[in-house]
Amino acid sequence: MRFLLIKFTLIFLTYLVVLLYFCIFTYNLPLLILFICSILLALFRKYYLMIPILIVFAVFFLLINSLSIRDNENQPKNLSKIELIPDTIQVNGDLLSFQGRMNRQKYQVYDTLKSLKEKEFYQNLSQNCQLSFTGNLEIPEIQRNFNGFDDQKYLASQNIYRQITIQQITNVEIKKNFDLHTLRRKAIVWTQNHFPKPMSDYMTGLLFGFLSKDFNQMSDIYSSLGIIHLFALSGMQVNFFIDWFRKILLRMGLTRERVNLVQIPFSIFYAFMTGLSVSVLRALFQKNIRLTSLDNIGVTTLVLMLISPKILLTTGGQLTLFYAFVISMLNHSFSNLNGLKKC
Template sequence: MVFVLIKVPLIFLAYLTVLLYFCIFSNNIIIGCIFLLSLGIALWRKFYVFFPLLLIFGIYFYLFNAYHSQKMALPEVAFHQITPRIDTLQVNGDLLSFRGRVHDRNYQVYATLQSKKEQTFFKNLAQNCRISFTGNLEKPAAQRNFEGFDEQKYYSNQNIYRQIKIRQINAVKLTHNFNIWLLRRKGIVWAQSHFPRPMSSYMTGLLFGYLGKDFSQMTTIYSALGIIHLFALSGMQVNFFVEVLRKILLKIGIRLEFIPFFKFLFSIFYAILTGFSLSVLRALFQKNIPAKGLDNMAITTLGLLLVYPGFLLDKGGQLTLLYAFTISMLQQFSFTKSNIREALFKTFALNLIAFPLLIFDFFSFQPLSIILTIGFGLIFDKIMLPLLLITFLLSLTGLSVNLNVLFLLLEKMMRHLYQWFSYTPVFGKPSLIGLLGLFLTAGLLVDALRKKKLRFFCAFSLLLILFFVKHPVAPTITMIDVGQGDSILLQDRWNQETVLIDTGGRLTLPQPKWKKAHFSTNADNTLIPYLKAEGISTLDHLILTHTDADHVGDFLTLARTIKIRDVWVSPGELKVPTFVHQLKRAQLPIHIVKSGDKLPIFNGHLEILSKGYTHKGDNDDSIVTYGDFFNKKFLFTGDLEQEGELKLLKAYPRLKVDVLKVGHHGSKTSSNPYFIRQIDPQLALISVGKKNRYGHPNQETLATLKKAQIKILRTDQVGAVQLIYHHRKWQVKTVR
């Protein structure tokens, strides 16, 4: 079985169409070359009918892409009323979010609720309405970090080009019109109000494809164990409901030839009921197409691209299509005479083929997920889904069945597993060439599993590619965009040595219980994905410059996800009780710094110039580090202020630097003009949050830097900043 030699014209047409799709949407020269080579094969095989079809698809994709660009460039139009798509309503503490529609345009909406009464109203709202508000209209945030989440791209793929930040809800007018979204909302609210947690969360997740923010902790656990996809409604659920429908129709006397028509109507209903989940759409397409095997897969792919052109721009769409394609391929072949061995082999092969795309999208892979998916997949699909459906239907008749103890036991088990396997193996993000190489070697390895010599060659090739993915060749220094905070990564070639200076974090203030929202930390969205993309599963050293939350607030989150060999702190930081409590909880080796301490990295050392001046763990107690790396001098100052800067100069009167990480986010209390003149940097890096409440960086500081003719790079303007040592010189790269 060699995948590339199977000659199925229809699947080859789907393959060419997908290549054309990515040529248009990614504008990548490598994909373009593969597409042209594949076109040549089609011409050689005399598949002439493909060419007019590809032309039609190409025009369609081009127009869709142009439509995206046009919508993003449209001028903002002021309005003060919006109609929510009621099934997207989410209440998270005092935060309200939903998707709405005005003048045939879709918007993502956020609001802060003003009272517990208002919170209760929206939690239980199961009626269409129109909301009058006062607020701001703006574009979603662009990508902030290398390989980071691009909110703008994510929403545009769903035909959303603006978001609304509501300052005040002025009125809510209830309407009595009915639509299918309302039916989904009523089902969700019914489950949430008639069943206890966590049972209600599993019910809304498995029946309606909806997981609320109150399930966020368990979402993290299921994600770390690699089985969050169990909540992604797909083929198993579709097969279950379609089979139930078929049996009911036959019981009530519907003739067999009419059943496909009813299945089609049910498919539309179920797709809407589950919020147009991509995996459900794919499964329903496959279920309603009469063709079999790879022909079914090909028609499904082409149909999805016509009906939902943004399908393959979404990670979920890519994964569900890859899984379905691989299953279709594996069904064509029988590998062993034992049913158990056959099932195990196909499970292994499926995960091996999916592995390259999983690490391309998520940078890590939990091997345990293969076993957990088999075990918990059966529990979810064969036991929980029928039980929850029956329980939900019984509740509509007034009969209440409480199965919450089963879900409490399940979650207890999952938490224990998470404690044992909290660190997920990290592989890094492959380049496009690396991704294609991994797909090729994974496919050949599946094909060669019964051929010993070829098997070892393919396995070695796969591991070799993974080694280069996980161990970048070029040394880099990256100022990660963590918003209003600091986090700087020093990464030696081959990941020989890694040093992180600060973790970023956000200040949290005490709030009434009803206002407390379930948030992922800032590090979960910025720092940790970047470290994983770079193949970093272990940090050699973490330097925490001082105790402000925007520098150390995400320390514990980082420690739970990435292994840390030791933490460097100043003596003054150990006088701050809350910080000491964090260190104790982390249970990591601690090194108390002193001036002159050195960490070997690059071609030199990162040296501690100051262990702090106030002994209080505050701004002027920041640990200051310096390094002369490949003939460029770097100075990292934490939140050092002007008094500390002058003390630093007094201790090191001949200090000169090429690259300065500006102290205290460019505040007017830092960057003393005399200090700047004396150290004479060429490049100033400022880590600062966009539109932050402190007004950083201060205009006086910017004027000081500009007067000294220093180039300024700010994370609020250009996103993350990376300095790469390549061809014997440092090169600067920014996200935007």
Template sequence: KKIYNGLTVKHISLENNKVPSKYKLLCKLHDLRKSITCYLQLFPKYLRGYSTALVVGYRDDGFDDINSSIKELGLLYLFSLSGMHVFYLVKTLQKLAQILRITAETVDMWLIICLPIYMILAGSSSSIIRAVFMVWIPIFSRYFLSIKIDKLTSWSLTIIINLLYSPMILFTMGMQLSYLLTLVLILNEEENSIKIGIKMSGYSIPLMLWHTYQWNVLTTFLSICIIPIFEYIILPFTIIGVLLNVFSKISNTILFLISIFFEKLADSSPMITFGKPDLTVVILLLSLMICLEVSKRKNVVIYLQVLVYIFSYSQIHRNKDELVYFDIGQGDATLIREKNNNQVILVDTGGKVSFKHEKWRSRTSQTSGERIIVNYLLSKGINSIDKLYLTHQDADHVGNFPSISQKIKIKKILVPLGMEKLPSFNKRLNESNICNDKVVEPITDTSDFSKERIDILHPFVEGKGKNEDSIVLKYTMDRLIFLITGDLDQENEIKVIEKYPDLRCDILKVGHHGSKTSTADQFVKSLKPQYAIISVGLNNRYGHPNIETLRTLNANGIPYLMTSDKGMIKVVNVSKDKFCMSTKYGKILIRK
């Protein structure tokens, strides 16, 4: 998307507000787009959401809320952003011109001028560019070149234009589905809607799994009936509601009922968490769909497709023991995933410390927990967490917990004794997707997990979920020992090794992101770790990791890896007494 970095503007000095002449028309169109968007924002919620998405290609936070169920059904790219409305609007204008006895040539000339303008007003997304140029190229060639271009040639020229304009957009799901499904429609015009819907599903499933890792069982059925729903209900009522204020409430009600219908379907239909298939599998499945078009032995091709899906699913869900330190920014989140997903444990969720600011700066967006943790879990075919350990109450450790719970089922939450009484924790619990209070279990070092590979070494007594009350968790993978200490302070680190003098670890998760309040020299000397991991955000406001902590590690000859530098750090049990620690820069072999 050609976005390379972000910046914060603290002051603007406008020295010359004259727009160069070559940009004047473009600026006026963008001003007009903004004016149209502001006008559409005045309509009721559902009419506003659909009209801004369809007319100007703008999706506000409200539209994402309305259509979350449509996303779950895998239908968002089939109509909301596909640009299909451009074809219907052009057809409507042409029919209206016939009624008013306006010549086809006059209509063509207006479309040649207006369609590129509308493309800019609609946001110039890949699907809008596709829809506009697939209509514009045949009209232009017929009017100026006296050449008749068929739909397939128009499609081919359009994809070349789109890739010249933005080559990297080829890697987005919107681009891939938009062009692929349009091609399926072009090549199967003579087929009935049922066969077209099945073919569209067959082609889209591999790409949807590659990008979203999930598939709804109703998507194939809905792909068949969604186009009539869009053509005869959603688009007409959106246009009528916008153009005629008298009907805006009625249109909003109809669109509300449509949204409720999709919401009920999404809630009642099972979602298959497949995981992320290998790229070669995606290419193979798409190739088999093409073979299905031309092969005389279609049954054989279908059997092969089923076998590929089964093999890919089994490969994704078959794994070795692994422990993942997420690159979650200035926060903590660690995943323990046992062989074949027999047990999935998450220690902390990361999160953002929020500061009070102006209302206009508030916006709804995905949390780092959704973008990083949820996506990783779904890509591995995981849709539930057996245990979530929240080491203490700080937002950078527990802030993402509510948003993660909306996407991933959490069976049990374990917190340090006393934290379950805190208003801040109970507020997050209420915001989460967890209704049963019995899911929460307060723990101390006396909690019994003897049947598992996890030992709780701290807290000793009831506290208030502060740094000094942090859970200290020891996990054993084969014979490799990991220690996670939350934000435990130095005083309590000493108490831990005094109570457990024989405690050793191979990989130490450095406490409090490398702050000087943690990682006491005596603590490190006693543990004798092979490696230390520091979960920290790049250029964070706290100056973590502190130079004193790094000196302590260096003085004890302990190499350390920081997530801000190495990205996500993963340790996998390769074979007996042999482990592999991998980062984005390479791998380290660890022997026990």
């Protein structure tokens, strides 16, 4: 689909916005040169309306980048309380990890569990709570080895700039407030307690986007069974759930127009239940945006960069969008080929 009034395709606009994104967030001279050449090509083709759109995105990206720098610089020197985000709890042996909030800042937290009772408490915890503790507030480690994992960069992509290593928890205050984090955690805990392994890992991974530490230990087995792709970056389960959801509503007698309307809030709810997983968000947007293949991935990419500006700073975000772009290109090529055969 071409927007004839503005004489350029959405996928070309998306290409320029992505180049602009990386020029701002990860300054790179070759990318800058490529961006300038692409802008000159757009001007040569008289795509003048692209310029104000690109300026709007540039201002937005610069604002996000400056806010990130400010948040990184305005971190507290010490902290004694943290509000635990329940659906981020991970227990691996005697190591507890989770994300927490305090004073509008997010933190990655680590603790060594002292007893089996304490371990069982956190494995079954499905409520919001506030922890009082003594510990160290530290800057996450940077990449030390070539091709090594950059913990600092990864956490910064989630707006986390400090990590906490707890020495001792002095008080646990259970909160009665309810939110979607709590609902997702309750669903994860219920699944883990009512289904045997590895079935519980399958279900929490596919239904809620939660992969426990046990999953990493079983990944070779999943690969040999040929099902590892179900937990990868494709978000392929989204199509399955959305299609069944639509079939159920249509069987109940709802019109297609009403089903299309109900599908949107269901998609938003499901996105939260999967922890706003990058691949699920991408798949949900593609499922709900009713455009041709290339325009679909173009709009999806632009919307994702607006609602989650750091999505392309993660390997997962880059791979899932690249995967979707390749599939869209193949669909577009085959549709053109079929059109030529019909002629």
